[in-house]
Structure formats: C-alpha cells, structure tokens
Amino acid sequence: MADRPDESGIVPFLRAGSAPDRTRREGWQQWRGQRDLFIPASRLSLEEYAALSPRRRGLHDIHRTATHMNIGLLETPMSAKVTKLMRARLRNNALNFGPGTRDGLMISGGGYLGKTETACAAAAAFEDVWRDLHHQLLPPPVEGTRDLFVPVAYCRTPVRATPKGLCATILDFYGAPHPKTLNGLIRAVKDSLRDHRTTALLLDDITRLRLHREDDQDTLDLIRELMDLNVTLVLIGVNIPRSGLVRGGFADASTGQWIVPPIHASKSHNPAAATQTERRFDLVDLDPFDYDTSEGMTAFIEHLAGIEDRLRLFRAWPGMLTEGEMPEYLYRRTRGIVGLLKRLIEDGSSDAIESGTEMLTPEQLAAIPIRLGNLADRDPSEIPEIPTAEPLPAQPKPTARRRGRNTVFDDRGDRAAGGA
Template sequence: MDQTTPDEHAVVPFLRAGPPPDRTRWEGWQQWRKIRGTFVAAPRLTPAEHQSLSPRRRALHDLHRTATHVNMRLQETPMSARVANLMRGRLQNNAVKFMPGTRDGLMINGGGFQGKTETACDAAASFEDVWREVHHQLLPGPTPGTRDVFVPVAYCRLPVRATPKGLCKAILNVYGNPHPGTLDDLVRAVRDAIRDHHTTALLIDDITRLRLHREDDQDTLDLIRELMDLNVTLILIGVDIPGSGLLRGAYVDQRTGQWVFPDHGRGGRHHAATATQTGRRFDMVDLDPFDYSTPAGITAFLDHLAGIEDQLRLLRSFEGMLTSGETPEYLFGRTRGIVGLLRRLIEDGCTEAILTGEERLTPELLAKTTIHLGNLDDLDPGAGEVPDIPQVTVPPAKPRRRRGRNTVLDDRGNRPAAGD
C-alpha cells in the first residue's frame, strides 16, 4: 500500500512548464505580463523544521528556496521610479491624444545590467493593464473570419547588425506576420501591423547597436524616426546613448529640454512622406547605479539590500544580514551599485550557502563567489551591454582586538605592609 501523503504526488507549483516567455512575440509578452509578480516564495523554516522533513520533502524545499532566490521580485529604486513614472506618464498622455502627428518619444539610457529593460517592460505592462480595461470603449468587437489581435505594447530588440530590413522583420515577428521580400513592402507591412493591432507603445531595445558609421545604420535610425508618425510612442533603450553617436544631428530644445531630431530625411528607399514637418522629439532619462558617496545614496542602497534580505530563505539568515557591519560596503565594492551584478552575486552566494551548509551570507562566503553573468550570446560587448565586473573579492578585514595589558606588576598604591 502506498503510504505517501497526498501532496507528495502534487505538481510542484514553483517550477515553470515549458520555456520562459518570449517577450519579443505578442503571445509571450501577454504570458509574461499576466504572470509577473505571481511567483510564490518558499515558506520560511527554522533549521529544526527543515531537518524534520523527509529527505524528499527537504530536497523539494531546497529546490523551492533556490527558485525563490533566482526569481526575486523587481524592486523599485529611486532611479527606476524616476524612469517608470516618466514612461508611464508619457504613454498615458500620448495614448489619449486625438490629433494626428508625431508623438514625443523617450530614450532610456544607462550602463549594462542596470535594469533598463526590466524597468521599461514593467512600466509598459502596468500601462497595458490599465489600457486593456478601457480598450473595449475604443475598439469595435471582433470581426468573424479575421484575426483581431489587440497589441497595445510591442517589444523588440534591434539585431546586432542593424539594417532597415532587420528592424522591420523584428517588429513583424512581434505580431507573427510574414516578411515581404522588398524593403518597401516590409516598411508598408510594419506600418499596417502597428495600425491594425492598435499598438500604442513600441519598445526597441539595444538601440545603441546602431553605430551610424554605416549607411545601413543611418537608414535604420531614419526608419525609427518615421515610425513616430503612426501615433505610436517610441521607447528606445540603450547603453551610453550620448556616447554612441545616436544623437548626432540632434540638438536640445532649450525651451523644453528635449532632444530634437530634424525631419530632413536621408532620402533612402524606405523614406515615406511624413505626416508633419515638426522635429522628432525625445526625452532622455538615465537609469544610474546606486551612489554610495552621499547619505541619501547610502540609505537607498541599504533599503534595497533590506528588500533583498526579506526575500531570502536561508536557514540561518538574520535581520541585518546584508545591511549591518561591513557587508553593505563590501557588496557595493563587488558590484559598484549595479543592480544586475548585485542580483547575480546574491543568487550565486545563496547557492553556495545552501550547498556548504553555511545557510547565511557573509563577506567571507561571498568572497569565494564569482559573479556569473550567464549566457552572453545575445549581448553585444562592443555596445557596452556587458559591464566590467569589479575584481574586489577580498572580504573586509575585521578590526583586530587589542590585547589587554598585563597588570600584575602595577603599583596598586598605598597597600598595607605585611604584618600590619
């Protein structure tokens, strides 16, 4: 007779079925949008409670703890809040404009692994959550026999070697549309897809892969500007946009503080008649790493560490494990305040803590942990997408306790003479 308890055969709820969602396809974006923030962390157990589990349950719990550490929720920082608020405001303002013409875009600038993509995608998904609640008031019902897919947000990545054709194909892949053979037909198909699917926001990641010393890159940038005529808000995401050459030919409007790209056009085959003769305008916002040189910056970093600490499920963790003593300064030195590097260090450190039985994070344990950036095949080091990892691995030296002085021969003062 099977003596196994009922939940022994239950489906493990914290494991993913199938590959992760591909946000560059509308189906994958919808899957990610709906499940984001729904992961259920492992329960907190004491060492005694953990030891009392059966070997199988203990192994499952350890796997759940590992899943918890690598699926920590996206934490808002003062830097990401500034970016997200500006982006959500821009999307909402542009979405409710009635007049035709270009929509002001947004450029999100920052270093590699600083959370630009996740911040932008989360802000876009939050906007879509609201926009989908009201879209039935703006759109007719489904038409039988047609493919009516509402795609308010489209996210794609610029190919490593950017060309107008490559960008068009990346955008069409979002909708699952076929690729026409000629560039003119590709551009026409992109414009039709954005209109037909009522796309309000178009996010183009890795924009600084455009080098602009090649004619294809310059034509690709011109095509991106022309897409602003489609009543769509362009969100361009890239590493070191000011230093990439992407802003060449643009200027800052002193009245609005926005970057303006003049509508002169290069006359390429894809260049279509624009709806207006106004410049293409972008705001640029920086997503910076944490700053450890000011009281406000230190406080923000400590708050972030406290949020991470609250999500950890190490058996010997304690309040202040990441925020007290020399640990915050050590973590900042290892990561330079870059949230992506900090996340990887904590993930790998937790794995090491579980495997060794240490079950807590200390500078000494983290000093033995190498920061692994994972699969970098889809990143372009030449565009700054792979950050330099600080080589600081030595834990902070603990202050040596001063040895007490031998006081045996000290004069104690007026002691009574022997025999008194």
C-alpha cells in the same frame, strides 16, 4: 505549504516549458500574465525543516533556491523615476487622438542596470490598464482594424541593422508575413501597428546602430518615421547620448526634451525613411546606486533590506545585509549595479544552502566570483566591468612579546661572593 504539489502532481514553483519570448506577441502576453505569479518558499525554522521527510526537504531546498533566483527587480529611486516618466508618456500619448508625431522616450544607462526590465514592467502595467479600459468602452471589434488587440510591441534591434531587418523583427512580433520588397515591408509594418491598435513600440538594444554605416542611418530614419503612426516610441540602449543616435540634436532649454532632426533627407536609398519633421524625445538615465551621499547610502541600504526580506536562509538574521561592514562590502563588489548585486546574492545564497552555512557574510562572498551568463546575444557595450573581488582586510595580528634577555650571568653586585 507553498511548495506542496497540486492535484496534477506539478510543484507550483517549477516552470513548465521554456521561458516566454517577449519578442513574440504570444510570449509577451504569457510573460505579462505570469510576471507576478511566482510563489516564494514558505519560511520554516530549522526544527520544522528537520521534521520534514528527506524528499520534502529536498523539494523545499529547490524551492528556496528558486526563490533566490526569482527575487525580481526591486524598485529603486532611479527605476521609479523612469517608470513614472514612461507611464505618463504612454498614457498621455494614448489619449491624444489628434494626428501628428508622438513624443518618444529614450532610456539610457549602463549594462545590467535593469533598463529592459524596468521598461517592460512599466509597459506591461500600462497595457493592463489600457486593456481593461478597452474592454469596458470598446468590447466589440472596431471597424477597419483587426480583432487581435496588441497595445504594446517589444522588439530588439537586429545585431546588424538594416531597414529590412528591422521591419522583419517588428513583423515577427505580430506573426505577420514578410513581403519581398522594402516598400512592402514598410507598408506591412505600418499596417500591423495601425490594425492592431498598438500604442507603444519598445525597441531594445538601440545602440546596436552604428551610424557610420548607411544602412544604420536609414534604419534610424525609418524608426523616426514610425513616430507618425500614433505610436509612442521607446528606445532602450547603453549610453545613448554618446552613441550618436542624438547626433545633431539639442536639448530644448524650456522643456528639457531632445530635439532630433533627420540624419539626412536626400542620400537615403529608403524612399519612405527620412522626413523633414523634427522628432522629440525625453532622455532619462537609469544610474547605479550612489554611495557618496547620505541619500544614496540610505537608498542602497533600503534596497538591501528588500533583498534580505526575500531570502530563505535558516541562519539569516535581521540586518544580515544592512548592518556592519556588509553594505560597504557589497557596494565595493558591485559598484551599486543592481544586476551584479543580484547575481552575487543569487550565487552566495546557493553556496549557503549547499555548504550548510545558511547565512551570507563578507568572508563567504569574498570567495564567490561574479559570473555573468547569457552573454552570447549581448552587445559588448552592455557588459559592465566587473570589480575584482577584494580580499577582506586581514585582522591585525597580536603583537608578539619580545623575548627577555637571559640574565643568569649578570653581575648584580649586591650579593656576597661565595665562601666569603
């Protein structure tokens, strides 16, 4: 069975240690290597489950819960569009050996739509291919570079961004020391990107930049400067077009790309920040599901079918999430936001196991609020408005029969009087 302990006594679905920190090189590599290794719980019938010992039943219940917590990010038509564009951009830029600026990519969307996971999954898939190609064609160390090959770097924009703070964040990914001066920090960042042969730099939470502050403007100028280092810059954030990051930019009608000039060139106190070179970005939105069109409804129901296939509830049935009123109910509860849907299904499945119902119904889910955890390190703009759980429409009560009038004392007129 999949939940049987191995020779070391460790159950395979349990995680040893803390979750990988993708903002560090070691954590990114750990996550990249383990991202598809989770083993879901085996499918058992109620009879097979009842035949297990109490200990094995308890382990299987924990494994089922872990399976529901690790459904993962299922591909949607929206995420497939982002993945296709990102993989093409990373591959094409990595194969461009000429000098000059590399076109970047902006991934925009609301909170809990899977922007980070979609971008990281696409970057990890690119790194798998790029590492394999590198080991085949350039197995020995390359002169003028470091032996440690780091094709992809993932960082999060500091909450209060400054050029020094951003440089420190990037250097922390590589585990590199921090020079004391700003010029030294910028030079160390450029050296790390070049020496480790990094071809993709992902900057998450980019809309933390508030461009009314001069430090934030200088930080954005520094980010654009990094595009001259043969690095594909991927900026990830909430509603980027309205954040001011593309202020002064315009969309090229022939290519659809955003052309973003420097914010300023003379007032910056960062001597290496602003340049006169225009930067080009493809801007792609990751939207929630649309339930107003037949294509959107079909895509949402197919997504529900993928989730349903991964559930391990004993009384589940084919169509539990895709038939009847359930799809419309789930859409009303989550507005098509995949992160909210995932949380509702997770909590509902846990309740179904604990209560013994072993199924999901609108009546059961109506009593489960959607609670979002891990909000301490999130920007307020990343937190979506959670729809209020609507009570299910009450079933129409049967119409009460009107009580008849007492007719005992009515004069019917057709009976003879008593004694006549």
